[in-house]
Amino acid sequence: MFTNILTANQVKLLPLVKEFSRDYYLVGGTAIALYLGHRRSIDFDLFTSGRIKKQSIKRLIDRHKCQVSDILFEDSEQIHLVIHDVKLTFFSYPYRIDAPIDFDQIIHMPDLLTLAAMKAYALGGRAKWKDYVDLYILLRDHFSLAQISEKSKDIFSAYYNEKLFREQLCYFQDVDYSEKVDFVVQPVSDEEIKQFLTDVATTPFSF
Structure with a gap:
């Protein structure tokens, strides 16, 4: 994986991302860039087949002493946060997606x-x-x-x-x-x- 596409702030957030690995998988441009190494990333898109548990998300963020600087949007199916200038999206995806690829024992991704x-x-x-x-x-x-x-x-x-x-x-x-x-x-x-x-x-x- 091309981890050099991650910003320093994203690297700092990887322990937090790992906390969500049981229920979420990594998708979007960041996941693609980790495969291809073609451009730098600016966010983390975390998808789940289940429901978004907002209290659990906020509890894990607090446990890691991460400061949410902005909540861009939230409803029953998604929440978009900014932490240390990195946008994190938590999204309940309505389609079945297999995510068999292990990214550095942090979180899984689709092929x-x-x-x-x-x-x-x-x-x-x-x-x-x-x-x-x-x-x-x-x-x-x-x-x-x-x-x-x-x-x-x-x-x-x-x-x-x-x-x-x-x-x-x-x-x-x-x-x-x-x-x-x-x-x-x-x-x-x-x-x-x-x-x-x-x-x-x-x-x-x-x-």
Whole structure:
């Protein structure tokens, strides 16, 4: 795993993250970056198949003497906190996800193809440039669009729409660039990423 993608504050929070390993698994851009080492991370996304137990979360945070500087959002299914300039998300995920990969005996993660499928499925609900960067690296170096789509269908069934994913993959008008992408590898220009994703999205499947 490419642990160099973590900030110093994230490393300090790893003992706290480990406390949630029984009920939660690590997903999102941070999990993908730990596999690929392509960009620095800024957060921890912790998902569970069960209910969010807010009192338990707050109790464990207090036990580690961590100071919550902000609560960005919370409802019955999720809570988004900021601790030491690191955003932690706790989310009750409605789909079955296997997380067999052990990250340094801290917390488990799904395999990379599952993370790619989750990223593809989530693209319709947001438009952050870092998500397009992640998908660019995944599609350039690791998986075909067909492989990601097949995995997405396995996980999300009829809730995944391949046509919509292709459209989203090459639609950039509403993209949020507010979170700067800090490349660890050789930086890639926005235009190169856009052109590659457009080519992939408009090309027939090839396994």
